[in-house]
Amino acid sequence: MRKLTKSDGTKATKLEFINNGVAFIFREIRLEVNGIVVDSVRNVGLVSTIKSYLSFNENESVLLQNAGWFQKKVTPTTGTDKKILVDSNGNFNVCIPMKFLLGFFEDFRKLIINMKQELVLIRNSNDMDCISSEDESEEPKIDIQKLYWRVPHVTVSIPEQLRLNKIVNRNIELPIKFRSWELIEYPSLSATTRHTWPVKTTKVETPRHVIIAFHKARKGKITKDMFKFANCSLKNIRIFLNSERYPYNDLYLDYENNKFATLYEMFANFQESYYSYKTNQPIFNPMEFKSHAPITHIDCSRQKETLQTGSIVMRIEFETEQPTTTDTTAYCLILHEKHFTYNPLTKIVKQY
Template sequence: MVLVPHVSVGIPQQLALTKILDKNVEILLPFRSWELVEFPSLSQTTRHTWPVKTTTKLETPRHVVVAFQINRKNKVTSNMSTFDNCNLTNIRVFLNSERYPYNDLFIDFKDNKYATLYEMFSNFRHSYYEIGNEPIFTPKEFKSISPITHIDCSRQKETIQSGSVVMRIEFETSENIPNDTTAYCLILHDRLFRYNPLTKIVRQV
């Protein structure tokens, strides 16, 4: 048996919803979509340029999360919930010609110099969920099991928002990327749809 949840509203809310139906007014439905892009096998070099995708102005990335895994893909016995730092030294996202972050990061995991990357990771909760920026991992845990890069692209110039956006990622490592290394890029977009209660038609703005 399949249980389907139903939402019931009180009489005041029913009257308000009825007025919306009578006016035949489209309802705006803003939300954020998550899109995962994968680079199955990185080349064994120290400098990489990844042309991720081209998007429209309506799907401009607001947050970008990048992570790496070494020799885990399609391995049943591997823990897919942990990630590798791959001796990352610098990373940046380009939306057309705009760079995020603007300054180099100067990361050195071997020398435990990754405070900037950890701060970017910690700020995700506040920037995206608008709650406290207390991270779920300690700095030591971040380095060993979750060295994830979060890049905040939410503050953009009008030139980016007025046309198509070409997104690419550039990053460097202190050593060649190991064989069978997969890169993941999680892109968080702002999306907007319109819903007509009478016709039940949903369309993207």
């Protein structure tokens, strides 16, 4: 249970949550197994928003209104946005599936035996990015009254208990494999039409999917919605993993003349590549994609063996029709494969 008010504690009349605003409350989330960080995400709101734009379809978007995820719809009678999360007294309540916030919970579907698990949440210094208002003078305050982590405890049959006890007593390492999410930020682009961005990642795993998005003068501004992204008049974009280029062909984009079909196709194909779906069901149609989330998804999951075994140097190159401004921020979301093992007898966790 939480409550939204002004900074002085009085009732908020103009403040409202943005799409996925609850996730923007937190600066970092991490999962620890027996004291070892197994998975973590910084900029929780941005990462979960970008990833969800690619992953969800319309039906899932409706279902996750219960998690604070909603697309604002204009009502035909009044012509205004419909607010569905906060009541007239500022109270709201959400239930967020953890797969929405961390790759571990989306991919890992096995039991973890005889190990301590901890979830760490760190709040942002202020709540400006998760709230929108027409009045710049209003400063929001979000009071978190109760926060629960609901973890399923599995009770198995007696034969299964005996089998699990044998696994523990054998003193073997059990695998933990999943895909993690890492966001790299370029805070201020230079005023030019050609950009080269050497991406310095803290992870050692080879990138499988790379998503690039842009904001223009939105961070820390309550009148700007953080869940909307800018196209920056993008003309072409590519990434290099060492000397290997993705995608191989130029994109020839022109947003002013609605030439972005190739980019939308790359966006829509994420579900087939990442989840092995037979049919893609993107959350946006092409025009909604252009206005809300003109993000670039580059599939680099098919790689040569030299990339899969050696060290990786990553570089992003992109061109725009008009020079970018210094208040433009670029984001690079990298989806890695991660491999840990744990020993339920010695309680040792290792990363490979």
